[in-house]
Amino acid sequence: MPTYSALARAAARLLTLAQIDRMNVSLLTELGIEEEAVAIDATGFQLTQASDYYINRRGWKITQYWKGFYGVGLNTLFILGRSQSYGPGHDGSKLETMRRAVRPFMRSGQWVLLADGGFDVKSVRPDDLIPPVARVRSGRLPRPCAKHALTWLP
16 A cells, blocks of 8 residues: 555656646647637635635635636637636736737737736737726725716616
8 A cells, every 4th residue: 555655756746737738738739729819817726625604604714825827719618828826916917927828829910818807907918808997096996986876866
């Protein structure tokens, strides 16, 4: 019966993130993937196995988590690129990383990048479809105004 450390060493040798990336690039290259548009987004993964119900009942606050960034081709729905970071953090910090990751599988010339407002940073290009985020001078989002929310009422 193998020990835990022997299994852990074998698992570390068998598959690493770099190997997964190389396998993905190899597959996409062999298939000849050429996309016109890519959507990128980020999601967080909790570092605990506790349920949300248990976490809320205990009054804990999840403050750190793994953040995965994924770029998906809109025609094929293949994952063209991925990145990760340790959260919390702004999604826009990985915009250029994701752009470089998906570029080899995009049609040469013009291609479109779609993302949510979390990727609204200075490096956004004119042909990117990323909604702008309204900011005030302090860099914080403005608070909604109740007066404007009720203007449609008679």
